[in-house]
Amino acid sequence: MRRRDFIKDIALGSLVLNLKPALFAQKNFPNLGLIQGDNPALLTRKAVASLGGIERFVSRGDIVLIKPNIGWDRTPEQAACTNPQVVKTLVELSLEGGAKEVKVIDNPCNQAKRTYLRSGIAEAAKQAGAKVLFPNKHRLKKIPLNGEWLKEWPVFTEFIEVDKMINVPIAKTHSLSRLTLGMKNWLGALGGNRNQLHQSLDQAMIDLAAFFKPCLTLLDAYRILIRNGPQGGRLSDVKLYKTIVAGVDYVAVDALGATFFDIKPHDMPYLRLAHQKGHGEINLDKLNIEKRTV
């Protein structure tokens, strides 16, 4: 090899290396998107966009499952269930991203039909083109979760038989886990005597979140329940917080969510434990958070 060629090669090579991020779309996305503003639908869109857009999470032809919190027979103003506009926008986004089918499902605590209708989620999601499913006990199957504590549990098979899952919880207080954010939301995928999981709830949440591993977690903090959670009731239990957080690291999402209640992530036992076990980051200063107001 001639020296001239060698230098040329080096130059070209370094050029290629330099351009690599742009060429192969290996952009450095922020860990979390924190979007604030008045319109829940717009917040949802911007939050997903901040992480690189829905195309990063949903591929053409995917069957996508969206898991909101539809736990309670409460209206959106009472902030016990995920904001219907947020769910609706996520359905729209998934379909725009090329999803073949979007399913919306939760196993509520109150009577299913009442929660689905009164939360406004069934109608909103249907409008956007999702298939809204009541939990169906024929579809419960004991699934090996291979968690540290939970080895197996009856799970609605819809959660197993999809390509992608998006977790879209609402931020609320909870007397046992202090807060119910993303990781607690997975109890809604279970059947059986799931109330027994409260006997070691923190560990259950960690095992469940690791098992279900959503491709995206979107925390609805448009209205947050600061008192009397996880159901609330009075409008004075609700705080208009006008925020949505998006992230792939579900531990980080919950860690940021905790701060909305003036709780340090390190003061949340389940987050501390999840971090220790290497499920995600809870040191907010180590996270690249894109903050925007729209």
Next chain:
Amino acid sequence: MKLTSISLTLKKERSKKYRLIQSLRILSQTIFLFLFFYLLLATHFTGEDYIGSVEIFFHFDPLLALATLIASRAVYISFVFAALTILITFILGRVVCGWVCPLGSVHQFFSFIFKKGKLLKPKDNADNRVAWKYYLLVFILVGTLFSLDLVGIFDPLSLLYRSFSVAVLPALSHGFEATLGLLYQINVAFLADSLNQLFENLTLNSTFRQGFFIGLIFLGLLLLNISKERFWCRYLCPLGAFLGLISRWNILKLKIDEQKCIECQLCNIHCETQASPFPEEKWKSPECVYCFTCSSICPTSAITFPVGSTPESIESVSLTRRKLVFSSLLSVVAVPFFRLTPSQERSSPKLIRPPGALPEAKFLQKCIKCGECMKVCPTNALQPALTETGPEGIWTPVLVPRIGYCEYYCSLCSQVCPTGAIRALTVTEKIKVKIGLAWVNKNRCIPYFLGTPCIVCEEHCPTSPKAIKLIKTEVTRPDGTIKTPAAPVINTDLCIGCGICETKCPVVDKPAIFVTSIGEDRSERNQLLLPLLKEDPEIFE
């Protein structure tokens, strides 16, 4: 004409007009039966807080109207529709029995099936059992004078609705579930999924403690049609008896053309209700339900129902004065026996009534045990009572929290109650109504006796602020170690007794938290604390 000359050719002489009327009657029965079942299935949460008049059938029932009026000594305005039934019966006779009554249609349908299946062979052997229903009517109405309201047990609409809401529909839904399971097994999940979602939308309750017995009674009544056509309508129905009594002056009277009549007795054999069309003088107008079977089956079109004809005499069922007096006396004697129960003196802890239920004495005077509330309850919580309130209250609704709970923002049971035994409530009114009080059984509560965290009851408590509060409590565990878990305590002021804590308590057999009726708003006596001692609820904020 002689009897022997009946032949197939005579069939041509059957009255086309009355065969058409008979078809119209069957059409009318079908329509009303479907309407009844449609309203039955529509009695569920549809997404709105308020439900339409799905209980409207009951308001056309003059027996329910009269019995409720006498027993409760109060006018319930919705029963004005019953006046229409009375008017129709007054003018046209018991057409309501033959053309409208859904239970009558069900019985007629089964009679038809049994006839086709050769299980029932109609005979012309008139007997005086038709009098039974009049004695039963007297028994019921005399009881109402003493506010003993047993009408709901025997009223045909109550009986049919209860049988369907508590037994038939739940049984069907079990069958449906089994079919779904099968569909999943043979891998037609797509179909099964859609069916399941449809089914979920109907919110059919499938668990009823007395479903078996109520179903058995209904089945028994259906099977009685093997012995006699429309056995129930013929011998037992007190509403039929009531309508019979007011129908004797009606304008539709049977007439037999003696020139045409061949005395073949077909009319008597096939009369649905033993009204004995032949001979004309023996026809019992109050027994006739105007099914027009006789006039359409008559091989010579001899039987007609001309408007306004006035027969010389009206034959009635022979009721003996002795037996009428006897059934009245029986009723009078029965009243105290129905009240030998301890619930007269002391409220039963398990007698948790739906929100809006009137004070117990008033409630029993009004409740017709129809099962509307049990059908509409979204959580299957309302169950037919057996012993909770004595024999008088059998099949009245009680809330059984181990089966279901009172959904906080739901007041549907109070809206569908046809008699106002459960006062109609708005949702805002309803959430303030206390139907009982929750108690913690510390010997079974997981935090209290094992020191293990739980909080499920507190999490589900729907009031704000929550009536269940968690307090750090020092617990000596079975191994001697000491823990301080958060354990539930009840705020007696805030608890409304909805029972969701008991439903959801993870101690699945006998719950560690349970609701009893004490503290219920509707009772003055069944209270825990004097108002003076009540604590300030604000401390739980």
